[in-house]
Amino acid sequence: MSRQAQSLLVTLLGSAVLRLSLTDVYLRYVKAGLRPYLLVAGVLLIAIGVVSFWRDVLVQRQPSAGRTAATDHQVEHAGHDHAHGPAVAWLLLLPVLAIFLVAPPALGAYSANRGSAVVGKPTTAFAALPPGNPVDVTLSDYASRAVWDKGRSMSGRTVRLRGFVTPRKGGGYYLTRITIACCAADSRPIKVGVSGAAGGFPADTWIEVTGRYTPGTEGGRNELIPRIQVTDVHEIAPPREPYEQ
Numbered sequence: 456m457s458r459q460a461q462s463l464l465v466t467l468l469g470s471a472v473l474r475l476s477l478t479d480v481y482l483r484y485v486k487a488g489l490r491p492y493l494l495v496a497g498v499l500l501i502a503i504g505v506v507s508f509w510r511d512v513l514v515q516r517q518p519s520a521g522r523t524a525a526t527d528h529q530v531e532h533a534g535h536d537h538a539h540g541p542a543v544a545w546l547l548l549l550p551v552l553a554i555f556l557v558a559p560p561a562l563g564a565y566s567a568n569r570g571s572a573v574v575g576k577p578t579t580a581f582a583a584l585p586p587g588n589p590v591d592v593t594l595s596d597y598a599s600r601a602v603w604d605k606g607r608s609m610s611g612r613t614v615r616l617r618g619f620v621t622p623r624k625g626g627g628y629y630l631t632r633i634t635i636a637c638c639a640a641d642s643r644p645i646k647v648g649v650s651g652a653a654g655g656f657p658a659d660t661w662i663e664v665t666g667r668y669t670p671g672t673e674g675g676r677n678e679l680i681p682r683i684q685v686t687d688v689h690e691i692a693p694p695r696e697p698y699e700q
Contacts, residue, residue: 462508464548469500471554482696483561485638561697564621564658567631567644572678574602574645581608589613589665594632595645595699597668601681606668616683617663617691620656621646627653629680630664634699642698648673651685664688 475481476493485493553559574595581604584590592600592614600608621631621644629646633639649664656662666685674680 458511459508462504462511464504464551466501466504466508467548467551469497469502469504471497471551472500473497475554475558479695480558482698483559483639486635486698486700487696489637562633562639562642563619564631566642567621567629567633567646570642570644572598572629572644572646572674572680574598574679574681576603584608584612584614589615591615593699594618594630594647595634597683598645598647598681601647601668602672602679606670606681609668613665613667613686614683615663615665616647617661617694618647619693620658620660620662622658623648628656628658630662630683632699633697636700639698645699646674646678646680648680648682649685649688650682652688653685654688656690661691661693662688663691 472493474497475484476490476497481490481493577599581600584592590612592609594616597609597614597616600606616630618630618632621629623629628649630649631647632645633642634645635642650669651666653664664683664685665687666683669682669684672679672681
């Protein structure tokens with residue numbers, strides 16, 4: 456791969472990063488707080504690629520005055536061989552094209568079924584829920600209260616949860632969210648077993664459920680999946696930010 460091609464690749468990579476950062480698509484990969492860093496990185500990559508490209512072009516257009524004909528021939532021949540280097544280097548362009556043409560979706564039911572739904576133990580006491588019924592609760596907060604507080608802080612309360620559908624082995628489904636600390640690479644699923652008037656939905660459908668805490672957990676090895684007794688459920692549009700933090 457020639458130096459000009461390398462510069463072009465860096466420019467395209469920067470353009471891809473900038474394109475993702477200027478839309479909500481970047482939220483499929485990293486948390487919202489990293490947007491400024493992505494913007495800066497995209498601009499810097501574009502600047503490096505453009506400057507490097509024009510520098511190489513100017514060097515080629517201004518050959519040394521003392522160059523002999525033999526040297527010119529050797530340089531031309533070496534450049535010809537270099538230009539026909541390993542074609543596999545161009546495969547580096549494929550991820551960039553994929554971002555431009557078909558941006559991969561956010562992690563969903565497929566990833567959730569292959570990860571362990573581990574509920575981390577909180578370091579502080581659970582605060583009382585806001586007044587009113589139903590009360591909006593994040594899926595991670597519900598799971599934490601259900602597992603580590605045995606649902607005491609939700610006793611007698613009606614809660615409203617939002618998430619996507621992950622099929623459950625043996626029938627039914629889990630209400631699921633993916634949580635991230637930094638990016639999709641450190642993601643883990645949070646699941647809540649749904650019972651009662653749960654209805655049936657395809658995998659990855661975003662839904663809103665209203666119901667009450669019910670005791671007990673389920674799940675495989677190293678998993679603690681709490682439950683909710685549903686009284687109402689309906690489909691909703693996917694949220695702007697697909698992950699909980």
